[in-house]
Amino acid sequence: MTYIGGKSGDREEKEHLLAGGARSAGGRAWSRRSLLGLAGAGAAGLVLGGGAMPAQADSTSPVNCAESFPTDLVVPFHGDLVSRTELWEQPTYYLGNTFTGAYDAAFYHRIEYFLEDWYYLLPTHWRNPMRINVLGVHVDKANSWHMYGRAIDFASISMLDSNGGNRFTAFECAVDTWGTKRDFDIDRRRYWGAVAAINYRSADVLHYLYNAEHRNHVHMDNGRSGTATTTTFNSGSPVLVKTVQACLTYIWGISVTIDGIWGPQSDGGVRTALTRIGLTGTISTAANWKAFLHNSTWYGARNGYSSSIPPAPTTRPDKPL
Template sequence: MAHTVESVIARRRLLGAGAGIGAASLLAGCGLDRLGGGERDGDRAYCVPRSATQRRAGIGEAELAYEENDRAQPFNIDADFARQLDGWLEFFDARAGLGAPDRIRTYGAWIDGSGSCDSWHHSGRALDFARLVRGDAEIVSCRNDLWREAADLPTQRRRYWALAASLHRHFSYVVTYLYNDAHRNHIHVDNGASGAELARFSTRSRTQLQGVQAVCSYLYGLDVPITGRWDDATRAATGRVLADIGVGGSLTDDGAWTALMGAATGAAAP
């Protein structure tokens, strides 16, 4: 393996130093999921040895590559979580209308917990997305640290939130740049809260509420303050989007979350 787990940790230490955050804090940034994201009941993350994970060269038809140098390489990941990601990518390819990626650039999946066991990365049940690429063309960038002041910000942001919506549909815990600065260069996703099922909405989930508020704002053009709370503005905006996509009702209704996030996945297509 050209780039080891230690190189991933070193990369995060470097990013943490640049942002004024120590390496331990940055790893905790991807380990906010101790209890299903710290936002709902759920199993605690646990440590597994590398030997308990599957060595994966790709997700679906897309190869995995290390973000730092775009070099294709396998990553260790929980086998069941990897199969869920295969299903996610099939959905994204069919629904997003942005083109199917042949490469997913990432900062990694399994990380040796060394006894801390406070992140789903330590269980092999988390992946950090940096970019989706096809050939030499970038389909979606999760590098908000690079494009947040770019001339094409609206396009970059719409594609980012379409990708985030597709992940929110499949997994209950998806962490974006809205959560903290540690996630400005990637989207973190894990199945610690949702397990083998599609995501279910919780009015207590800050990450889900930030996600749906951004989707309403940036993909549907509604004026929704991004508060991370289940407030009146969010109830009204999500109700309007659900009506527009032919579902109706409230986001708290069964199936409403997956329907809204599924529709939002295609809302950034040209």
């Protein structure tokens, strides 16, 4: 997959641009089959209100970020995308360089909702400014929400520790690096806590348990979420079930098989977790689903489950979304 950025340095490539996004010269919306043919011919690039930006390619770029993309979708032109060098006023980077991402406006605000949710569930000595490292946002690639600017691939997010002033990685998506700077279990708990926070706002979050290509990034899109501000649990989504199973095992200390299959063991684990925070039932209700994700994020950023119950979510009045 080819990704775009604001400053690509030596990595910048001059590639064939699919002018006008995903429409033919006559204005007809391309079918998925037609777009796949174009993608195979090397079509890539960013169209932003009629202007084009150069594409950026790298050998480590992730692929296969399209679990929720409808296979029979007729793809329209994505329209104007907003260009941003920040998310929730926190700077974005690509491979160490300042990153300018092209976003669908509604999806851009969805990412900001996630960042705000996550920030207020973190320990109080974890402070901004964040450094948000991404591997991509928009690319004219068929069969992916990246084509619409409605997907982002997170590589890592670092923050400042106000106790010592040092910068540290609060969300490390490159799983093969876990344990190199701190305890492996800490990296893993923080990872799943952040994934839970993303799932609060996005139904489709792809991680390393989805496939091997996601061992260096976490993918977020709003393909199924659409304009909804929160999500609901879907027991028929293997990747979402794996997220729940991983949170139970690595954050809550409730060991279940992580296989993407929703059954009595997973359901029982969720009921146990909810009982610990004073709730009954399972995550089929919207309220319990949100509570499970909210508490998973809180405990994931600390030492796992404890008897301390997280506070209710808060919103910063000085940073409206």
